[in-house]
Amino acid sequence: MRALAGERTERPPIWLMRQAGRYLPEYHRVREAAGGMVGLCNSPEHAVEVTLQPIRRFPLDAAILFADLPQIAAALGQSLEYLVGDGPVLTPPIRSASDITEFLSASGLHEELAPIYETVRQLTRALPEEVALIGYAGAPWTVATYMVEGRGGGSSEHAVVKQWALSDPASFQPLIDLLTAAIIEFLDRQIQAGAEAIQLFESWAGILPDPFFQRWCVKPVAAIVAALKAKHPGVPIIAFPRGAGLAYDGFVQATGVDCVGLDSTVPLEWAAQKVQGELGRCVQGNLDPQLLVAGGPALEVETRRILHTLGSGPFVFNLGHGIVKTTPPEHVAALAQQVRSWAAPLAY
Numbered sequence: 001m002r003a004l005a006g007e008r009t010e011r012p013p014i015w016l017m018r019q020a021g022r023y024l025p026e027y028h029r030v031r032e033a034a035g036g037m038v039g040l041c042n043s044p045e046h047a048v049e050v051t052l053q054p055i056r057r058f059p060l061d062a063a064i065l066f067a068d069l070p071q072i073a074a075a076l077g078q079s080l081e082y083l084v085g086d087g088p089v090l091t092p093p094i095r096s097a098s099d100i101t102e103f104l105s106a107s108g109l110h111e112e113l114a115p116i117y118e119t120v121r122q123l124t125r126a127l128p129e130e131v132a133l134i135g136y137a138g139a140p141w142t143v144a145t146y147m148v149e150g151r152g153g154g155s156s157e158h159a160v161v162k163q164w165a166l167s168d169p170a171s172f173q174p175l176i177d178l179l180t181a182a183i184i185e186f187l188d189r190q191i192q193a194g195a196e197a198i199q200l201f202e203s204w205a206g207i208l209p210d211p212f213f214q215r216w217c218v219k220p221v222a223a224i225v226a227a228l229k230a231k232h233p234g235v236p237i238i239a240f241p242r243g244a245g246l247a248y249d250g251f252v253q254a255t256g257v258d259c260v261g262l263d264s265t266v267p268l269e270w271a272a273q274k275v276q277g278e279l280g281r282c283v284q285g286n287l288d289p290q291l292l293v294a295g296g297p298a299l300e301v302e303t304r305r306i307l308h309t310l311g312s313g314p315f316v317f318n319l320g321h322g323i324v325k326t327t328p329p330e331h332v333a334a335l336a337q338q339v340r341s342w343a344a345p346l347a348y
């Protein structure tokens with residue numbers, strides 16, 4: 001929490017995107033008991049349990065609410081299921097202005113999302129005091145990609161959503177507006193339930209031409225940040241515009257986020273000089289998840305480079321994208337240990 005507030009901490013805190021999940025054998029057991037992914041996300045008792053699993057195993061400084069990004073689309077009216085090897089599938093896909101009015105409505109939003117708020121409430125009681133609780137949502141553009149394509153896990157080029165968003169922006173705008181309003185309410189409720197910090201996942205930031213990146217990513221995220229800051233000025237917001245490349249710079253400045261998540265391709269020197277130095281803001285990232293699979297010297301050397309460049313802060317150690325399911329848990333333990341035992345040089 002101090003790092004997110006812009007403080008340089010004696011060592012950087014660490015958590016990992018997708019730290020709960022399939023690389024842990026105990027996760028599979030709970031998912032089965034819950035009757036699959038949808039059941040798991042909608043059962044506070046089971047969702048709390050899998051949120052806590054990585055906290056029990058590793059010395060991590062934060063827990064992230066266990067829920068899934070497309071749940072808000074289900075709460076707006078689509079039906080959500082998970083196909084083996086294909087990730088979340090949303091039906092019917094939203095493909096036109098009339099689909100928006102016919103199939104989507106925010107009237108039952110909070111009723112549908114109530115299990116998630118309950119999970120947050122239970123987590124505030126279950127987590128050790130020194131572990132921060134991060135609530136989250138997908139950013140509007142990223143959620144929209146799943147809603148329009150219908151299926152997200154496959155090797156989509158996002159042709160359908162891009163055709164709509166790029167060639168007929170006027171009819172696409174209401175979908176982004178609906179999502180922006182719903183996400184503000186969703187996150188407001190998570191904060192009321194006890195989330196101490198928020199992360200916005202803009203996982204598909206990297207597929208839009210710049211003017212459309214400004215319109216579909218920067219503007220809605222800025223609106224969400226402004227609305228949440230007006231209500232909860234003390235709750236820090238992290239945003240993760242994966243793949244934004246050179247547009248990272250403008251994104252950080254225009255959205256007013258407290259902390260920016262770096263994907264693994266972002267040069268650390270830029271983050272140190274510009275974001276930590278000039279803007280005095282926190283950065284989070286950006287170890288490549290495949291190095292966590294590799295382990296050994298490759299993992300250790302790259303972790304040291306990240307700590308050396310960003311570790312004086314304000315900094316939160318994380319991956320450049322989510323943990324992959326082939327990750328050996330003992331590599332996560334080694335990483336957490338290395339970050340924990342690192343001490344920032346006294347020179348600053």
Ligand SMILES: Cc1c2[nH]c(c1CCC(=O)O)Cc1[nH]c(c(CCC(=O)O)c1C)Cc1[nH]c(c(CCC(=O)O)c1C)Cc1[nH]c(c(C)c1CCC(=O)O)C2
Pocket residue numbers: 016017018019020021022031037064065066067068069070086087088136152153201203322
């Ligand atoms: C795009 C996105 C999704 N979900 C999420 C994102 C944003 C981050 C990113 O870009 O990876 C975010 C997410 N998904 C999940 C969490 C839980 C908390 C945590 O990080 O530990 C979080 C924060 C659980 C999950 N979400 C999903 C699983 C696997 C479900 C299973 O057990 O089969 C988990 C644990 C499924 C999911 N959910 C999603 C996809 C594309 C998939 C399929 C791909 C995959 O399986 O990794 C949508």
